Amino acid sequence: MNPAVFGPDIMAVSQDRKQPYEEKANAGDVVSLVTDLLAAAVKSAASDIHFEPTESELIVKFRLDGVLNPIETLPKSLSDNVIARLKVLGGLLTYRNDIPQEGRILIRNAENEAVMDQRLAVFPTIHGQRAVVRLFYKNKELMDLDQLGFADHIFENLRRFAAKSEGVLLLTGPAGSGKSTTMAAVLRHILKKFPGKSIVTLEDPVEIRIDGATQVQITPHGELTYPTALRSLLRQDPQVLMIGEIRDAETAKIAIEAGLTGHLLMSTMHSGTPAGAFLRLLEMGIEPYQVTSSISAVLNQRLVRKLCSKCKQKNKESGLCEATGCDDCFNTGYKGRVLIAEMVQLDGQLREGILAKADADQLEAILTEKGHTNILEDGRRLLEQGITSQEELNKVCGIV
Secondary structure, three states, rough: HHHHHHHHHHHHHHHHHHHHHHHHHHOOHHHHHHHHHHHHHHHOOEEEEEEEEOOOOOEEEEEEEOEEEEEEEEEHHHHHHHHHHHHHOOOOOOOOOOOOOEEEEOOOOHHOOOEEEEEEEEEEEEEEEEEEEEEEEHHHHHHOHHHHHOHHHHHHHHHHHHHOOOEEEEEOOOOOHHHHHHHHHHHHHHHHEEEEEEEEEEEOOOOOOOOOOEEEOOOOOOOOOOHHHHHHHHHOOOOOOEEOOOOHHHHHHHHHHHOOOOEEEEEEEOOOOOHHHHHHHHHOOOOOHHHHHHHEEEEEEEEEEEEEOOEEOOOOOOEEOOOOOHHHHOOOOOEEEEEEEEEEOHHHHHHHHHHHHOHHHHHHHHHHHHOOOOOHHHHHHHHHHOOHHHHHHHHHHOOO
């Protein structure tokens, strides 16, 4: 999709509220202006709001279905006041403009009942302070494992993992690819199917509330770090552990040991592929035999945009549906997102490759030889069902 096309159409759709913004900006009513922008983001189901200062203006952008789009342009003279208002809402230090700050904006009215949390991050730049508000929604449609849209074989593998008493499941994928939603759904499945299990999560921050689980918020700049909390929790007899992210060698070592000593553990890791996740653990100093003995599976996932059901059209030559654009989807051709994924479980041949410290290409060759369904091939089921387009699938999978 061409962002230049998306931006003006968003503006055209929002002309009914553009005039009030201009009037409030001219009157200096920053409090009402910020309130309106936050409400508009919720109404649009935006996941993030960016306030980006430039040399001459303050640009407001909404992230819709994973794509960042300009929504409003405010006068430069209002930039400091808008950011100051956000800092007041987020409980930050308004007199400190030279350091990064993070906070939470409380939800005060019934109109935002769909929003579970609002996180604020402020960062200094050469043109002033840049702010981003992240919105977390109460999505009742994505609570259970069978609602996420996994292919049947991945769904069954996740159910089998949830029934285990020990082992480690690693989730990989870029930020905003639904990893936290997947882990929360697996934990709810365990709570439902195996009541009485002790479940503890360590997160930075806690994004999704899970009834029945003990959730701990990590403070990376304080004393309660992932390694400190994890070591202490292992003495409190947890059966299931969820770690928000394995960021360093110390956390990786403790997580692997937990998976070897009668704990079921899930965590995320920065890696583009399952093979890359195995190599990252080896680079962190985890012994190959520990990786093969503890890791049950690696789940790699992405989110692709869904074609707008009101305007998508089928290409007569390819037989595949393509994006068109209408008022309902802001002329993007897409509305909403859906999951694609690949899951690798360790078997004999893959274990041998890891024990031999094979490189990424060698591990990928092993997966190809055993008929592994990669993430691009999983996405083709959505093409056949007319849910997404080839262009979107290629973009998300990094195919030029």
